[in-house]
Amino acid sequence: MQSSETELLKNAFEEFVKASDSLTSYYLVLEERISSLNKEINEKNKELEKAKESFYNILNSLPVGVVVQHGKSTIFTNKEAEKFGWTEFCESLDQAGSAMGEVRNGKGYFRWRKSSLTNGSSGKEVIVFEDVSEIQKMKERSERDEKLRAMGEMAARIAHEIKNPLGSMQLFLSMILRGKMGRKEREYVNSVIFGVNTIDRIINNLLSYTRPKTIALREAGISGIVKETLDFMSVSVGGKDVKIRFSSSYEDRMWFDPDLLKLALMNFISNAFEALSDKGSLDVAVRDEGKWVSIMFADDGVGMDEETRRNIFNPFFTTKDKGVGLGLFIAHNIVKAHDGYIEAESIEGKGSCFTIYLPKGRS
Ligand code: ADP
Numbered sequence: 198m199q200s201s202e203t204e205l206l207k208n209a210f211e212e213f214v215k216a217s218d219s220l221t222s223y224y225l226v227l228e229e230r231i232s233s234l235n236k237e238i239n240e241k242n243k244e245l246e247k248a249k250e251s252f253y254n255i256l257n258s259l260p261v262g263v264v265v266q267h268g269k270s271t272i273f274t275n276k277e278a279e280k281f282g283w284t285e286f287c288e289s290l291d292q293a294g295s296a297m298g299e300v301r302n303g304k305g306y307f308r309w310r311k312s313s314l315t316n317g318s319s320g321k322e323v324i325v326f327e328d329v330s331e332i333q334k335m336k337e338r339s340e341r342d343e344k345l346r347a348m349g350e351m352a353a354r355i356a357h358e359i360k361n362p363l364g365s366m367q368l369f370l371s372m373i374l375r376g377k378m379g380r381k382e383r384e385y386v387n388s389v390i391f392g393v394n395t396i397d398r399i400i401n402n403l404l405s406y407t408r409p410k411t412i413a414l415r416e417a418g419i420s421g422i423v424k425e426t427l428d429f430m431s432v433s434v435g436g437k438d439v440k441i442r443f444s445s446s447y448e449d450r451m452w453f454d455p456d457l458l459k460l461a462l463m464n465f466i467s468n469a470f471e472a473l474s475d476k477g478s479l480d481v482a483v484r485d486e487g488k489w490v491s492i493m494f495a496d497d498g499v500g501m502d503e504e505t506r507r508n509i510f511n512p513f514f515t516t517k518d519k520g521v522g523l524g525l526f527i528a529h530n531i532v533k534a535h536d537g538y539i540e541a542e543s544i545e546g547k548g549s550c551f552t553i554y555l556p557k558g559r560s
């Protein structure tokens with residue numbers, strides 16, 4: 198071999214070694230870069246997972262129900278929405294476009310709003326539910342208070358007007374009765390007296406309980422009073438097979454008018470007995486509710502439709518052949534005089550639940 202060729206080959210070989218060295222070091226750098234990128238991706242994935250988790254946590258701890266739909270199928274429901282079983286309701290909703298409305302189910306009163314998701318989520322819609330049962334109940338209560346106050350005032354005015362001629366009738370009837378008359382006539386007059394006395398009793402009830410003026414507050418055990426009234430009333434259950442259960446989680450004494458309250462309680466108990474068919478149950482519970490004490494009457498009787506439920510406290514509202522329709526009106530006024538309130542819930546055919554709330558701090 199010529200020496201110049203050898204030189205060339207040597208140079209070429211040296212160049213090759215150099216290139217291979219630099220390739221190796223490039224490769225090492227690349228490998229390092231890849232491993233750091235992998236690490237970065239893993240960290241990002243973890244962060245993403247965490248963000249996702251906290252996003253779901255937030256969605257699940259929201260006090261509103263959230264349902265996401267794609268077309269007719271549900272792709273996400275948060276805990277609150279699951280609790281109230283909203284999937285079915287959402288699937289029955291009209292597709293496309295924003296909408297809102299209110300819906301009531303056995304679990305409460307809800308306001309819902311539907312809107313389309315944007316940002317590359319076309320075709321997806323989010324439906325949000327808010328539980329407005331408490332607001333609705335309060336609204337209902339204040340409307341009821343206002344209505345009953347006006348109705349009560351009118352009833353009291355009419356009652357006063359009726360009371361005067363009624364008094365004269367009673368007087369003249371007793372005079373007629375003192376005179377001579379046949380057996381038949383005496384019977385007729387007695388029937389008229391019976392009728393007049395019934396009217397008088399209703400009017401007196403109406404007048405004295407429309408605005409119970411004198412509430413005689415005493416310190417007494419509320420739970421004992423409820424139990425006592427229940428025992429007393431259970432005698433008049435009228436041959437029905439009624440399972441009565443009583444429980445109490447409040448044994449303290451508090452200030453109230455025991456006689457007036459007993460009268461209110463009697464109305465709830467007799468209504469429950471009347472709502473039951475031959476067989477049924479009545480649950481009565483006294484509960485400690487913080488600032489309030491509640492007394493609940495739950496029966497599994499006939500229940501009421503929504504229209505009836507809205508009117509039951511009105512004076513003279515009754516659905517019974519022999520009803521007078523004053524029981525709940527009187528009960529409302531008695532509870533109101535104690536600064537309390539009543540809630541009424543019912544499912545037609547299933548039963549009703551009345552709850553009285555009385556403030557503890559009254560003296
Ligand atoms: P009355 O008992 O004379 O009808 P109330 O004021 O006590 O008058 O009750 C009014 C109406 O409320 C009743 O006629 C009935 O329709 C309804 N109601 C009250 N309590 C119940 C109950 N526990 N279950 C079903 N309906 C009830």
Ligand code: MG
Pocket residue numbers: 464467468524525
């Ligand atoms: Mg009644």
